[in-house]
Amino acid sequence: MDERAPDGRVVTEAADAAAQRIDAALIEEALRGRLDGFNQLVLRHQDHLFALVYRLVPDRDAAADAVQEAFFSAYRNLAAFRGGSVRSWLGRIAVNAALDLQRARRRRPSQPYPEFEDESWQPPAEVDVEPETKALAAERSKALARALERLPSEQRNCIVLFDVEGYDYAEIARIMRVEVGTVKSRIHRGRLALRNALAGDRELFRG
Numbered sequence: 690m691d692e693r694a695p696d697g698r699v700v701t702e703a704a705d706a707a708a709q710r711i712d713a714a715l716i717e718e719a720l721r722g723r724l725d726g727f728n729q730l731v732l733r734h735q736d737h738l739f740a741l742v743y744r745l746v747p748d749r750d751a752a753a754d755a756v757q758e759a760f761f762s763a764y765r766n767l768a769a770f771r772g773g774s775v776r777s778w779l780g781r782i783a784v785n786a787a788l789d790l791q792r793a794r795r796r797r798p799s800q801p802y803p804e805f806e807d808e809s810w811q812p813p814a815e816v817d818v819e820p821e822t823k824a825l826a827a828e829r830s831k832a833l834a835r836a837l838e839r840l841p842s843e844q845r846n847c848i849v850l851f852d853v854e855g856y857d858y859a860e861i862a863r864i865m866r867v868e869v870g871t872v873k874s875r876i877h878r879g880r881l882a883l884r885n886a887l888a889g890d891r892e893l894f895r896g
Contacts, residue, residue, distance in 0.1 A: 712775035720767055727767075731760055734776060738783040744849045745787040747838060755790050759783040780854065784846075784864055791842050828890075836886035844879030847872050 712733070718726025738759060743752040759782045770778055837845050846865065850856040851872075862869045 708776070709774060713772070716767065716770055716775060719764070727764055730763075730775065730779075734779050735760075737776065738779060741780060741849075741854060742783050742787045744834075744837070744853060745784065745842075745846055746790050747834065751790055752787075755786040756783060759786040762786065781860075781864060784850065788846070788864070791846075832887060832890040833883075836883050836890075839886050840879050840882055844875045844882065847875040848879045848883070851876055 712730065715726045715730045715733075719730070735756065738756045739752060742755045742759075743749065746752050746755060759779065762785075763779055763782050766782075837848070840848070843865075847861055850861045850864065851858070856864070858869045858872050861872045865872065
């Protein structure tokens with residue numbers, strides 16, 4: 690039987706299903722008190738969660754702290770997991786940790802954004818990618834990071850969750866504790882602001 694659809698979706702779906710089965714088994718291990726099961730979950734998902742949180746809170750140390758807190762929270766609430774995607778469940782916990790950090794920073798104003806020169810938070814590029822392609826991707830990433838930095842945190846959060854992480858409007862509304870209409874409005878206004886912020890880097894995104 691051919692496992693590959695013309696667009697590769699069958700293979701991707703099979704891989705996702707296999708990953709979910711592994712995650713579910715590790716959750717069961719952790720629920721039985723076997724800490725190694727949870728440690729394996731951490732190893733499997735820490736890079737993704739760090740990249741997600743770093744987009745919301747572009748500070749490496751703060752993002753690392755938020756991810757650590759997210760895993761602590763997940764471990765304390767393992768019994769609350771009701772099935773489905775462990776990756777999405779952990780993602781929601783990590784997003785909430787990032788939002789808590791944002792709220793704390795609004796209460797204690799500080800400079801939360803470093804220079805976007807450090808790319809070590811990003812997933813590694815494929816080894817067979819051309820150097821020019823790698824360089825272009827890095828420049829695009831820096832430009833987007835700078836543009837996102839200029840957005841109000843409410844707009845940035847909604848855009849990252851919708852356009853990058855793939856959450857739907859209702860999920861974002863629950864996470865942000867706002868109405869769906871508010872989420873749509875923030876995404877719309879944020880995209881317009883991003884377009885303006887990226888006007889000087891338009892050549893990077895051609896082709």
